[in-house]
Amino acid sequence: MSFADLRLSLATQSLDFVMQHTITHSLSLADATVLPASLSSVAFTQEQHIETLYIHIPFCHTLCRFCSFHKIKYNQQKALEYFQALRKEIRHVIESGLRFNRVYIGGGTTTILEDELVKTIELIKSLTTVREISCETDPSYFRTGHPEVLNGLVDRMSIGLQSFDDRILKASSRFEKFGSGDEQEIDIRRGIELFPTVNVDLMYGFKGQTPDSVVTDIKRLIQLEPDQITTYPLTLGIGKSRKKSQCLAGEPKDLFPQFLAVKQVMSDRYMMEFPWTYSRNFGQAVENKYVLDGENCFGVGSGAFGRFGEQFQISSFSIDKYIQLINQGGVGTSHHKLLSVKSINQHHLMIMMGKGCLDNALFKAHTGKSLWQAFPVELTYLLASGALIKQGDSYFTTEAGQFIALKMFSGFLAGMDYLREQAIELAA
Ligand SMILES: C[S@@+](CC[C@H](N)C(=O)[O-])C[C@H]1O[C@@H](n2cnc3c(N)ncnc32)[C@H](O)[C@@H]1O
Numbered sequence: 001m002s003f004a005d006l007r008l009s010l011a012t013q014s015l016d017f018v019m020q021h022t023i024t025h026s027l028s029l030a031d032a033t034v035l036p037a038s039l040s041s042v043a044f045t046q047e048q049h050i051e052t053l054y055i056h057i058p059f060c061h062t063l064c065r066f067c068s069f070h071k072i073k074y075n076q077q078k079a080l081e082y083f084q085a086l087r088k089e090i091r092h093v094i095e096s097g098l099r100f101n102r103v104y105i106g107g108g109t110t111t112i113l114e115d116e117l118v119k120t121i122e123l124i125k126s127l128t129t130v131r132e133i134s135c136e137t138d139p140s141y142f143r144t145g146h147p148e149v150l151n152g153l154v155d156r157m158s159i160g161l162q163s164f165d166d167r168i169l170k171a172s173s174r175f176e177k178f179g180s181g182d183e184q185e186i187d188i189r190r191g192i193e194l195f196p197t198v199n200v201d202l203m204y205g206f207k208g209q210t211p212d213s214v215v216t217d218i219k220r221l222i223q224l225e226p227d228q229i230t231t232y233p234l235t236l237g238i239g240k241s242r243k244k245s246q247c248l249a250g251e252p253k254d255l256f257p258q259f260l261a262v263k264q265v266m267s268d269r270y271m272m273e274f275p276w277t278y279s280r281n282f283g284q285a286v287e288n289k290y291v292l293d294g295e296n297c298f299g300v301g302s303g304a305f306g307r308f309g310e311q312f313q314i315s316s317f318s319i320d321k322y323i324q325l326i327n328q329g330g331v332g333t334s335h336h337k338l339l340s341v342k343s344i345n346q347h348h349l350m351i352m353m354g355k356g357c358l359d360n361a362l363f364k365a366h367t368g369k370s371l372w373q374a375f376p377v378e379l380t381y382l383l384a385s386g387a388l389i390k391q392g393d394s395y396f397t398t399e400a401g402q403f404i405a406l407k408m409f410s411g412f413l414a415g416m417d418y419l420r421e422q423a424i425e426l427a428a
């Protein structure tokens with residue numbers, strides 16, 4: 001092992017340890033406050049602009065082994081009631097004065113009741129103007145559903161493939177549900193033909209994956225020319241969900257060579273937006289997902305999170321309670337938490353590292369503090385581990401730094417997972 005490899009290995013091991021500690025401290029919901037009934041409706045004297053409206057659809061037909069997103073097994077009656085409540089909440093939020101640039105519909109399986117999804121998007125379009133509507137789905141939707149009904153309603157479709165490798169699809173229980181890699185390739189081709197912008201999610205870090213097998217997956221996907229490819233490192237939660245997914249994971253040491261392989265194979269035709277998101281290189285960046293840009297977001301639906309400034313908003317994780325809250329005339333938010341400046345800054349740090357540049361002047365203009373004032377320990381660690389180099393007043397991310405940013409992103413996903421586990425307990 002070279003000195004640089006050893007330095008990076010030590011740096012990532014200590015980072016894992018520090019991140020786990022940070023997540024359990026800064027994202028604990030022990031101090032979250034219950035939203036009083038009097039505040040469960042939002043009302044603004046004038047329009048308030050929030051970048052993203054996040055809408056959560058918490059139903060799936062069957063559950064994938066690695067996934068800790070909020071969802072329950074599909075029940076048609078419950079899902080119909082849920083969509084009705086969701087539209088009430090959306091109407092309430094917009095009529096109260098909130099305005100959004102973008103809408104992101106995530107799940108769960110967002111397309112599980114197409115007619116209801118169509119009605120929901122049409123309602124939003126009838127009440128307000130948004131620049132982009134983005135929706136997640138899985139590949140089999142383009143075979144078994146009627147995706148043409150979403151034409152003109154969804155601007156950006158994000159398709160979760162994860163891998164073309166049938167062994168990985170079988171191990172994660174996706175083969176039986178969504179079909180083989182060959183079948184899903186045909187499905188994705190159809191999705192790409194139908195929607196103006198398409199992202200495809202891949203995952204790596206599974207047991208049995210190698211740099212070569214990851215490259216095979218990516219080359220196959222690149223041939224289909226999606227606008228954007230998001231490559232998620234398999235993330236094991238730090239709570240109960242870890243047990244379920246840990247048998248799928250490869251060795252932590254195998255992640256760095258896989259990351260380098262991803263980066264290399266993407267570099268011809270795709271631009272790295274973040275070390276986990278790549279966009280087709282037509283000279284102009286495609287929009288990134290709401291979770292990555294650190295902008296304000298309001299969440300609706302059971303299991304949604306939102307953040308505006310230091311306020312973190314948690315919607316009820318019990319679907320029945322959520323419907324009840326909405327039928328009382330309010331929003332589905334059940335709890336609030338005040339985020340510390342430190343944890344908001346750590347999110348900024350991940351985004352800046354991922355983007356490749358820590359610009360001191362920009363950071364100071366945004367937060368009132370210099371980078372050294374905000375991150376004395378972090379900068380010392382990042383410079384010592386070779387993750388950053390200094391140029392003038394700013395710092396630039398090296399290749400090792402890109403990998404550390406990817407690990408920070410995985411820590412962010414684990415943090416969301418930890419929040420979800422606590423939110424389920426709050427709802428019980
Ligand atoms: C919540 S899923 C919804 C997409 C859709 N239901 C599907 O299965 O294709 C969104 C994306 O999160 C990613 N994801 C889910 N669990 C993950 C985990 N444990 N680690 C890393 N990424 C994960 C997957 O890439 C997935 O496509």
Ligand code: SF4
Pocket residue numbers: 059060062063064067068069071107108109138160
């Ligand atoms: S990965 Fe998608 S289909 Fe699988 S359980 Fe999670 S949300 Fe449902």
